[in-house]
Amino acid sequence: MDQAKTAEQLRLCAACPKMCRHMCPTFLAWRSDSPTPHSRSLLVYQEMNGTRNLDERAIEVLYQCLECSQCLVWCLPQVDVAAIVEDTRTRLVEQQRYPQGLDKISSMIATNHNPFGELHSKRSKWFTPAKNVGKKIVYFSGCTAAYRENGIAQSTASLLTKLGYGVSIMNDEWCCGSPLFRTGFRNQGLEEARHNADVLNKQDAQEIVVTCPGCYRALSRDYPENGVQLARPVIHISQLLERHLDELKTADFGGLVTFHDPCHLGRHCGIYDPPRRVLNKISGGKVVEMQRNRENAMCCGNGAGMRMLFEEQARVIGKARVQQARNVGAAYLVTSCPFCKNMLASQDAEGLTVLDLPEIVMASYHLHPKVKM
Amino acid sequence: MLDSKTKSVLLERIRTVVGSDHVTVNETDAILNAHDANPLSEAKIRAGESLPLADLIVFPASTEEVSKVLKLANELRVPVVPVGGGAGTCGGTLPVYGGIQLDLKRMDKVILIDNQSMLVQVQAGVVGIDLEEEVNRQGYTTGHTPTSLRASNVGGFIATRSGGSMSSLYGKIEDLTLGLEVVLADGSVIRCKAVPRHSVGPDLKQLFIGSEGTLCVITEATLRLFPLPKERRFRSMSFPDVHSGLEAIRLIFREGVLPSVVRLYDPEDTALHVSSHFDVEEGSCMLMLAFDGRAEKVAVEESIAAEICLKNGAKDYGEGPSRYWWEHRYDMYYPTKFATSGYSVGDTIDIVATYDKLENVYHEMKKAMEAHDAVVMSHFSHMYPNGGSIYMIFFVSKEDASSAWSAYKGIWDDGVAACLRMGGTMSHQHGVGTTRSTYTEAEWGSGFQVLRQIKEVLDPNGIMNPGKLGMGGRS
Incomplete structure (x- = not known):
């Protein structure tokens, strides 16, 4: 978002009598006016116009956001608070002014390429290759299915095989970068992205299928928006299954x-x-x-x-x-x-x-x- | 602002009441909690100005906690500003003298829906839209749907004597509130029993309704419910002028018809809000009507109303403009690029008067407000058998902040003076807050001394929302 557009959006949101607040999940969780879309915008607006810098609490408030974009659905002037929050977080990370609790996730991804601190060598343990000669498809499992929700990964591989696909996984899959993009670690996220793109683009497959929407958004939106191109189309498992309804x-x-x-x-x-x-x-x-x-x-x-x-x-x-x-x-x-x-x-x-x-x-x-x- | 010792003592003691997670002295939280939807506050924030801040923000979870906090505040003589949704337009929650902002948002339970008596018992911090959707699921409506419904809450409704867009049929919040629980400055809890009517002396709850936090903190209410209307029909009529439109409205009520929505837009408001979507003649005034109820009842009411309108020179626009307004009724509450640019500020003076005075109030206020180079447009809404409200909407833009704020004050001063001079009352539903505080004594006349004496008895230390409702200014 360019600076003039951001300034206008912030001005509108800062002047709003909180028409989306009732739908904001963090308002539900805290029942306070601080972790709400209006307040996030107001803090960034005040910083932008020189009224007040972001202090520690303000930064905390900006991280008390799910970036779920529910507020955007209820916003007549279409102020994209999630995008504003994410841009601000990226700036805060560049300035080393983010909540220290995020160091853990950042360092674990840097070391192990997953946010859980699990060994990278165990990432593909869930996968048992099946012999199939059908359309070649590569399954990008993502970290959560690989380490925490194996049932999803295994069901997906089995299902794809059953539907006649020749399923492979990446030779060396890294975190898609989504947790990093969303929390402001954009540059680190792009390191993961570039690696994944390099490997995926060499993989023998016609499509990339994902089960995690975070991965889907990262691969299909964040990567190209940041100049990382994938040579094959990315499809979500729900879209693929829809093709096979019969x-x-x-x-x-x-x-x-x-x-x-x-x-x-x-x-x-x-x-x-x-x-x-x-x-x-x-x-x-x-x-x-x-x-x-x-x-x-x-x-x-x-x-x-x-x-x-x-x-x-x-x-x-x-x-x-x-x-x-x-x-x-x-x-x-x-x-x-x-x-x-x-x-x-x-x-x-x-x-x-x-x-x-x-x-x-x-x-x-x-x-x-x-x-x- | 409190001295550091008092603040520290108060913080420690309040922590023992609500827990450390539910009280804050953080400046950022104070800034984010400082303002309601008062247009002047919003304009000042846009201009980079600071607003008064509370020393502490406290989030009680129960009436008992509210009571304990008030006892502490009373003992230490600390101002207490109750905060509901923070959607008021008059600065009622602005902590003018610092102290405690007592934010009721954690008290968010719908306690009981009584199907037999058609009542809902609810805590003060429930957001309006959440309550309405909850009772809708059970087949009811509260009948209370102000434009702020998504942002305002039950306590705020009652504290400001608010009115919804369908108050002509369902009534305002003072008509809808049957039972009330409040906490006084000394921490005592007062419960006004929920009964449809009574004859046991004055109705105490009506003293608290509209008291804007100056007499008590509202913690719980029992509100009326209505079955969801089986049908809601819309009808629109264009009149050549305000006079003929108002006359038609008066006669509709005189015939015993109670539309749920009655809104007559003056030529300027019609031009701005109707002509961009419908082909209306320049200078005409659009009347928007809605009728709620069973199909047979609604058909009869619509027919009678339409006949009266046509006899009074109206042109029939069918359901179009009225339905369009209904479907976009919340849109006007959103800020626009135009209204938030530069040193601009707009507001609404929502006055009320009887039919014999209404038209004169309108003309005199319009003249007084336009004298400040303001754009003024109006609609007559919230109409009743004996009179109704006018939304005198104005907008002014200046080259610098001080000129804009000065023009804003001038418009308010002269607009309200004209209203009072012509026999109107200066607010129908928005309340007093800080915006109208200095006019309260003129509005109430000799009765103001009674209000002041009541305040002195109930809040002898003057801790309850000082500076609002014309009372409790502190040095």
């Missing part, structure tokens, strides 16, 4: 299914229908919408560094989202994001089965033993 099985899951839209997939990349079509097919139409869905879907609380820096409040948001699924009588809360799944499943989800899209699709075939039904 081949998917319909199963009786014994209860209603609801879909949680991940912010990066929905609001940031505009993908709302494919996962719904898939769920509708495999459940035989037993899909129910939460009150907040599609562009108004509430963030799970696990974005843009929130869970790392403010875990208690992130969990308040995740718990509220789980309750929203309960409110509509769902037996299955399905998302299409390992990060969201991890957060939602770790809340008090008793009586509600939380699954990722490839997991529930595999469950419909009753093939994958790791899916707990």
